[in-house]
Structures are given as C-alpha cells and as structure tokens.
Amino acid sequence: MTAIKLRLLPLFFLTFLIVSCSKKHHASTQNPKDLSAVYEDKFHDSTRKALETKLHQWMLKDSALAKHFVFTNDGLLFYAPDQTPGPDTHPKFIIPFNYLGEAIHTLEQDPSGEHFAKAFTLPFKTEPITPITGPLEPHFNPSDSLPLRGLRVALDPGHLAPNFSFAKGIEKKFIDLHEGTDSATQIFESELTLATTYLLKEQLEEAGATVLLTHTDLNTPPIGTSFYKWINERFYSDLNSAFQTGMIDSVQKAALEEQHKKIPSEKAYAYIFKKLYNPLDFNARASLINDFDPDITVILHYNVDVYNKPWTQATTANMSMVFAAGSFMEGEIDKQQDQTDFLRLLLNKDIENSIEFCNEVQKAFEQQLKIPAATPQDSLYYLERYCIKTSKNGVYLRNLSLTRKIHGTLCYGEPLYQDNVHEYKKLTHSNFTDAMALPRIREVANAYFSAILTYSKRQLH
Numbered sequence: 001m002t003a004i005k006l007r008l009l010p011l012f013f014l015t016f017l018i019v020s021c022s023k024k025h026h027a028s029t030q031n032p033k034d035l036s037a038v039y040e041d042k043f044h045d046s047t048r049k050a051l052e053t054k055l056h057q058w059m060l061k062d063s064a065l066a067k068h069f070v071f072t073n074d075g076l077l078f079y080a081p082d083q084t085p086g087p088d089t090h091p092k093f094i095i096p097f098n099y100l101g102e103a104i105h106t107l108e109q110d111p112s113g114e115h116f117a118k119a120f121t122l123p124f125k126t127e128p129i130t131p132i133t134g135p136l137e138p139h140f141n142p143s144d145s146l147p148l149r150g151l152r153v154a155l156d157p158g159h160l161a162p163n164f165s166f167a168k169g170i171e172k173k174f175i176d177l178h179e180g181t182d183s184a185t186q187i188f189e190s191e192l193t194l195a196t197t198y199l200l201k202e203q204l205e206e207a208g209a210t211v212l213l214t215h216t217d218l219n220t221p222p223i224g225t226s227f228y229k230w231i232n233e234r235f236y237s238d239l240n241s242a243f244q245t246g247m248i249d250s251v252q253k254a255a256l257e258e259q260h261k262k263i264p265s266e267k268a269y270a271y272i273f274k275k276l277y278n279p280l281d282f283n284a285r286a287s288l289i290n291d292f293d294p295d296i297t298v299i300l301h302y303n304v305d306v307y308n309k310p311w312t313q314a315t316t317a318n319m320s321m322v323f324a325a326g327s328f329m330e331g332e333i334d335k336q337q338d339q340t341d342f343l344r345l346l347l348n349k350d351i352e353n354s355i356e357f358c359n360e361v362q363k364a365f366e367q368q369l370k371i372p373a374a375t376p377q378d379s380l381y382y383l384e385r386y387c388i389k390t391s392k393n394g395v396y397l398r399n400l401s402l403t404r405k406i407h408g409t410l411c412y413g414e415p416l417y418q419d420n421v422h423e424y425k426k427l428t429h430s431n432f433t434d435a436m437a438l439p440r441i442r443e444v445a446n447a448y449f450s451a452i453l454t455y456s457k458r459q460l461h
C-alpha cells in the first residue's frame with residue numbers, strides 16, 4: 001500500500017463510520033491491482049449479502065451474537081461483547097469491503113490476530129500486512145506415479161495418553177468392556193489414532209506428499225513435555241503465562257492453583273489436565289500445523305457412543321461424522337484471539353473448502369467402512385447443542401479449539417464408535433505394533449487417503 005493511501009485511511013474510516021457514502025466516493029480508495037490478482041478467488045463473491053448469509057448460516061449457533069456484526073454497504077463493523085452496538089459506539093474492528101483482501105491476508109499471515117487488531121481499528125495505527133505479489137510457487141505438482149507430489153498434509157493424531165491407565169484416569173478417552181467374561185477389552189483412543197496416522201502417513205508419502213505429524217510418540221505429546229513432568233517443571237510458569245495472555249482469567253487461575261495443592265489426587269490431576277494442560281496442548285498442535293502451512297489437515301479421532309458411558313459394555317450403535325469450523329456460541333467471541341479467528345473464518349474460504357474436503361472423508365467412511373452418517377434423527381445431544389448441520393450428510397460445523405485455530409482446509413474425523421459390539425473386536429490389540437497391524441485400522445487410514453486423493457485432484461481443475 002502506498003504512503004498516500006495510508007494517509008487517506010483514517011479519513012476513510014471516519015467517513016465510513018459517520019456518513020453513508022456512495023459507491024462513487026469510494027472509487028478513489030479501491031484495491032491495488034496486484035491485490036485483486038492474489039485474492040480474486042478469495043473474495044470475488046464476498047459481497048455484503050454473501051457474508052451476511054454465511055454469518056447466519058454457518059458462523060453463529062446462537063443468533064444472539066448477531067448484534068455484534070453490523071453490515072453497511074461499505075463494510076463490516078464488529079462490536080465486542082463488552083460494547084453496546086450503536087451509532088454512539090466506535091466498533092472494535094472495521095473492515096471496509098474494498099480492504100477485504102488486506103484484512104484476509106493479515107488474518108491469515110498472523111495467527112495471533114494482533115496485527116489485524118491494530119490495523120483494522122480506530123484510531124488507525126498501523127497498516128495491514130502487505131500481501132505477497134507475483135506468482136506463487138506451485139508446490140503441488142502431481143504425476144501419474146506420484147499423484148500427491150508436493151502436497152503438504154498435516155496429520156494430528158487425537159489425544160495423548162501414553163497408556164491405558166492415564167487414558168482412563170486422566171484423559172477419559174478409553175473403553176473398558178467387560179462382556180460377561182473375566183477378561184476385559186481395554187482400548188485407548190490416543191493409541192488408535194497414532195497407529196492410524198502412521199499408516200496414513202506412509203501412504204501419503206508413497207504418493208509424493210510432504211507430511212507433518214503433530215507427534216510421533218505417545219511419550220512425547222505435541223506440547224513437548226509429558227503430563228507429570230509438566231506438572232513438576234512447567235505448571236506455574238505456564239499457568240502464569242496463560243493468565244497474562246488472557247487464556248484464563250483470575251477465577252480459573254485460582255481454581256487451578258487450588259487443585260494443584262490437592263495433587264497427587266487423581267481428581268486434581270484430571271482437572272488440571274482438562275483445564276490447562278490439554279488446552280495448551282491444543283495450542284501447540286495448532287502452532288505446529290500453522291507453521292507447516294499445509295494444504296490439508298486431518299485431525300484423527302475415534303468416537304464412542306456418548307450414551308454408553310462409562311463404556312464398560314458394548315453398544316449396538318455405530319455412526320460416523322466429520323467436523324469443520326463454524327457454529328460459534330455465546331461466550332465464544334469474548335477474547336480477542338477468538339474474535340480474530342472468527343473474522344478470519346467468516347471472511348476467507350477455509351470453511352467452504354473444509355466442507356468440501358470433509359464431505360469426501362465422510363463419503364469414504366460410509367462407503368468403505370460401511371458406517372452410516374450421524375443424522376439429526378439420531379438425537380446426539382452434542383450435535384444438537386453445539387453444531388450446525390451442513391447440506392452434506394454427516395458434515396457438521398463445530399467450534400472446537402482445533403477447527404477454529406488451524407488455518408486452511410481441514411477435517412476433524414470421527415469414523416466409528418470404538419465401543420460398538422462389532423468394532424471393538426476388530427480394534428482389540430495388545431500393543432502399538434499390534435494396533436498398526438489391525439485390518440480395521442488400515443481400512444480407516446485407506447478411507448482418509450482416498451478422500452485426500454479425490455479432494456486434491458479436484459483442486460487442480
């Protein structure tokens with residue numbers, strides 16, 4: 001952006017706020033030509049109407065949040081939840097439609113959102129991050145023998161329990177079935193997801209893709225330090241920085257300190273895991289992935305029948321589902337980081353692309369694994385309460401930490417119920433190597449692989 005344009009901006013913003021300007025007036029502050037070239041595919045249809053439709057259809061689970069987003073003919077005004085929207089209040093952020101390219105680029109290039117927060121607010125203090133101009137290096141360059149050559153794929157094996165007892169006592173992601181016999185079937189999700197990830201990685205690399213794993217070993221989670229070691233070495237420093245960065249408030253901080261005094265109680269450990277260690281681990285996963293700058297991200301999970309808790313008996317239910325970002329609820333745009341993540345997802349095409357990719361994954365779950373998609377008729381409370389259903393079967397929008405924080409096209413996959421009466425028998429194993437040799441795990445990896453092939457092929461046309 002030129003210096004002249006920069007000087008014009010404060011005036012432009014004020015005019016934009018106070019007066020309803022004609023389109024003609026704004027012709028003088030149109031996008032630089034190079035920007036249109038870089039962002040053409042990203043905002044050619046991002047008109048007011050398209051954004052308003054997307055806001056209501058996909059972004060807001062609670063319609064009460066709608067009052068924080070005010071559209072004018074010239075742009076979008078965002079009022080934070082602690083502000084009263086109206087003509088007497090300066091909105092927290094202002095995004096003129098003819099600076100949409102800069103806004104998207106700034107949000108995409110700086111995951112912290114801090115640069116955006118300075119550039120798109122009054123008084124105007126800084127300029128948006130200047131987009132890279134010129135042709136971008138095409139890194140995805142498939143051939144007949146290497147159909148994924150150059151494609152960058154990030155794989156995030158869900159959860160991190162290093163063993164069954166941690167999975168059951170602290171992480172709560174396990175099944176422990178006693179089917180009227182003396183022997184129990186004990187399976188923990190982190191082991192299944194890592195085994196699946198290894199198989200998928202192998203296939204992707206054979207097809208020429210460049211693959212990132214957020215962790216390769218259950219003893220070394222993405223956060224870098226195993227839980228008990230972290231409690232001893234990093235609890236207080238991470239607690240303080242979480243407080244300083246606004247990740248937790250003073251009440252949450254006090255509650256965590258209180259629980260820390262109660263260790264080695266398992267309940268206290270589980271509390272600290274859920275409220276601080278796990279969220280920090282999510283941040284670490286998102287950072288690793290965003291730094292890698294992938295074309296596609298897969299977040300691998302295995303589901304359980306939520307009504308079958310505590311998973312000591314098998315269930316006859318079995319369903320598949322996939323998640324992309326969206327579906328924000330009250331309280332979920334209070335923090336600035338959440339606000340800038342929200343605006344990025346509203347303005348760019350990550351959700352649109354993710355729905356397309358998720359749809360391929362979901363179809364593969366249904367066709368190759370023979371698991372039906374979860375529908376609203378299944379009355380799963382979490383789908384009703386937290387999710388927005390898309391027009392695609394089994395594809396739901398959900399504001400999970402990772403769907404929100406990870407940039408680009410992603411799929412958060414839940415292929416089957418581990419506690420299903422048929423599935424658990426196919427998933428029973430004695431150690432990690434054994435898990436990798438399970439045909440069912442291989443089938444799940446195959447389903448993801450074929451979805452990545454289909455989706456990436458379509459991106460070329």
Ligand SMILES: [Zn+2]
Nearest residue numbers: 158189301302
């Ligand atoms: Zn999971």
